[in-house]
Amino acid sequence: MRRGRPGSWSGAVILITAVAAGAVDRLGAASPPTNVIAVLVDDMGWKDLSCQGSPFYETPHIDRLAAPGMRFTQGYAACTVCSPTRAAMMTGQYPARLHITDWIAGHQRPFAKLRIPEWRKFLPHDVVTVAERLEAAGYATASIGKWHLGGEAAGLR
Numbered sequence: 001m002r003r004g005r006p007g008s009w010s011g012a013v014i015l016i017t018a019v020a021a022g023a024v025d026r027l028g029a030a031s032p033p034t035n036v037i038a039v040l041v042d043d044m045g046w047k048d049l050s051c052q053g054s055p056f057y058e059t060p061h062i063d064r065l066a067a068p069g070m071r072f073t074q075g076y077a078a079c080t081v082c083s084p085t086r087a088a089m090m091t092g093q094y095p096a097r098l099h100i101t102d103w104i105a106g107h108q109r110p111f112a113k114l115r116i117p118e119w120r121k122f123l124p125h126d127v128v129t130v131a132e133r134l135e136a137a138g139y140a141t142a143s144i145g146k147w148h149l150g151g152e153a154a155g156l157r
Contacts, residue, residue, distance in 0.1 A: 036134070037065065040089055042082050042146075046073075083148050090129045090149075098127065104148055122150025 047054050051063040052073070078088035081103040084095035095101050099120040107116060131141040 036139075038089070040086060082146075086146075087123050087149055090123070090131070090143075091127050092130055093127070098123070100149075104150060 046052065048057055049059045049062055049066075050057055051059065051066045051071070077085045079085045079095045079101065083104040084098070084100045084102065087093075087098050087100045088095055091098065099118075100123065101117070101119045104121050106119070106121065109116060131143060135141045
């Protein structure tokens with residue numbers, strides 16, 4: 001396995017795939033579709049898991065998930081902060097295309113020397129997510145944990 005340059009990611013992504021356990025029927029039908037679990041972790045470094053070679057952190061449960069699966073070790077976060085990274089991961093689009101370029105609620109600096117550009121503070125409902133595409137292909141999907149992509153402005157309560 002190739003190792004990336006040491007450094008810190010804004011949000012490390014752990015993508016684990018494992019073939020669903022299931023018996024092949026007597027006619028040799030294909031096994032169920034592959035399960036995909038994507039875990040986005042804020043402020044995690046590339047070597048903060050024992051399966052990545054960390055001598056400092058013990059992560060046996062993640063290691064057990066990663067062992068039979070496929071690990072992508074050459075990825076980087078789409079942005080330096082959480083909301084744009086999460087939006088990019090959920091949609092497959094760059095933060096600039098989504099106009100989500102800072103963490104939501106972002107910075108309010110009225111006396112800054114440089115003006116902060118206008119940006120969207122929510123993920124619009126009309127943006128199609130990877131989960132929606134997977135669901136259309138027959139997968140069961142769930143998003144669990146920190147959303148941080150909008151609140152009432154996005155129609156969420």
